[in-house]
Amino acid sequence: MAASVTDRFLRYVVIDTQSDAKSSTQPSTEKQKNLGRLLVEELLEIGIADAHLDEHGYVYATIPSNSPKNNVPVICFCSHMDTAPDFSGTNVKPQIVRNYQGGDIRLTGDSNQVIRVADHPVLKDQIGNDIVTSDGTTLLGADDKAGIAEIVAAAEFLIKNPDIKHGAIRILFTTDEEIGRGVDKVDIKKLGADFGYTMDGETAGTIEDETFSADAAEIAIKGVAMHPGFAYGKMENAIRIAGAIIDRLPKDMAPETTKGRDGFIHPTGISGVMEKANLSFIIRDFTEDGLKHKEVLLEKITKEVMGGYPGSSYTFTVKEQYRNMKVVLDRHPEIVDYAVEAIRRAGMTPVRGSIRGGTDGSRLSFMGLPCANIFAGGHAFHSPLEFVSSQDMEKAVKTIVELAKLWEERA
Numbered sequence: 001m002a003a004s005v006t007d008r009f010l011r012y013v014v015i016d017t018q019s020d021a022k023s024s025t026q027p028s029t030e031k032q033k034n035l036g037r038l039l040v041e042e043l044l045e046i047g048i049a050d051a052h053l054d055e056h057g058y059v060y061a062t063i064p065s066n067s068p069k070n071n072v073p074v075i076c077f078c079s080h081m082d083t084a085p086d087f088s089g090t091n092v093k094p095q096i097v098r099n100y101q102g103g104d105i106r107l108t109g110d111s112n113q114v115i116r117v118a119d120h121p122v123l124k125d126q127i128g129n130d131i132v133t134s135d136g137t138t139l140l141g142a143d144d145k146a147g148i149a150e151i152v153a154a155a156e157f158l159i160k161n162p163d164i165k166h167g168a169i170r171i172l173f174t175t176d177e178e179i180g181r182g183v184d185k186v187d188i189k190k191l192g193a194d195f196g197y198t199m200d201g202e203t204a205g206t207i208e209d210e211t212f213s214a215d216a217a218e219i220a221i222k223g224v225a226m227h228p229g230f231a232y233g234k235m236e237n238a239i240r241i242a243g244a245i246i247d248r249l250p251k252d253m254a255p256e257t258t259k260g261r262d263g264f265i266h267p268t269g270i271s272g273v274m275e276k277a278n279l280s281f282i283i284r285d286f287t288e289d290g291l292k293h294k295e296v297l298l299e300k301i302t303k304e305v306m307g308g309y310p311g312s313s314y315t316f317t318v319k320e321q322y323r324n325m326k327v328v329l330d331r332h333p334e335i336v337d338y339a340v341e342a343i344r345r346a347g348m349t350p351v352r353g354s355i356r357g358g359t360d361g362s363r364l365s366f367m368g369l370p371c372a373n374i375f376a377g378g379h380a381f382h383s384p385l386e387f388v389s390s391q392d393m394e395k396a397v398k399t400i401v402e403l404a405k406l407w408e409e410r411a
């Protein structure tokens with residue numbers, strides 16, 4: 001199992017699968033299908049007869065049930081094939097630090113890139129492990145090719161060990177998760193799973209059952225424009241109004257000043273001339289109430305600022321983006337309970353976490369496939385310092401196998 005998961009991972013990361021938000025096609029970049037094709041080949045090779053790539057670039061495959069029970073829920077394991085547009089994924093040269101003995105890791109291709117223990121204290125839990133990094137000139141792609149390697153390795157293990165009883169297991173590899181389109185074209189009916197897990201978290205042992213709830217807000221300001229020479233007492237410059245709104249945002253409610261379960265109001269765009277200005281925001285919170293509260297606050301600030309500009313007007317628009325998947329997962333507590341138990345059986349202490357963002361799973365949950373997120377073992381996502389250890393990937397493989405067993409056992 002050990003050789004298998006790391007070997008697979010090393011094969012996948014050298015294939016460039018960066019997604020592109022500016023593209024309107026699905027997948028956003030054709031090259032993502034190169035990995036898809038390889039995965040289909042490997043899945044067919046290990047004996048998964050229905051593995052295929054669909055026209056949108058998704059990989060679907062099924063490990064048939066070998067259980068005498070006919071009531072075992074169908075479980076889906078899902079990971080994404082694309083890597084983040086934030087950093088280059090072209091020509092990835094993975095490096096392995098074998099039997100890591102502590103200390104900072106200087107990357108061989110760019111000596112300015114150092115994975116420091118001070119910045120990544122999780123390194124202290126990796127003593128004796130084999131750590132895979134990039135050479136510092138690209139990201140590694142552990143997000144989420146570690147998840148893919150783990151699912152394929154677990155599939156191979158289950159097929160080679162038919163004495164381990166499990167229900168039908170559906171495998172889904174998506175494209176374009178990093179640009180928020182990961183599940184746009186997923187055929188939930190064809191997938192036919194009852195419950196699911198994304199293998200897309202970080203530290204070994206973590207299971208996440210909630211994500212942010214997310215809205216976007218737009219403020220469009222109409223000012224009073226005129227020749228600056230005749231402006232005394234009359235001009236209301238929309239640029240100044242926009243600046244005043246930003247200035248009044250609570251400083252303790254920003255992404256850079258919040259962590260854990262606290263949400264934020266985050267200005268993401270500003271454009272304007274004297275006559276009109278537009279402000280874009282994303283609002284994040286773990287509860288619907290918290291989200292509402294922040295939106296009310298943002299509009300209150302806007303109103304107060306506008307009070308000083310009687311000739312000007314504004315519109316305030318909120319658009320729903322995604323919702324905390326916990327609402328859905330709480331209706332099926334066994335999804336998280338079994339994951340916690342599987343992590344324990346795989347030899348770790350389970351840690352429950354909240355994701356300060358969304359996952360494919362949060363959207364799948366609302367599309368009818370309740371889906372929690374399990375660790376894949378990677379760290380420092382979307383950066384040249386990204387790393388993952390072979391041992392943590394093996395733990396994830398064990399977790400998947402234990403989960404397959406548990407759903408059968410408890411059915």
Ligand SMILES: [Zn+2]
Binds near residue numbers: 080144200
């Ligand atoms: Zn990811």
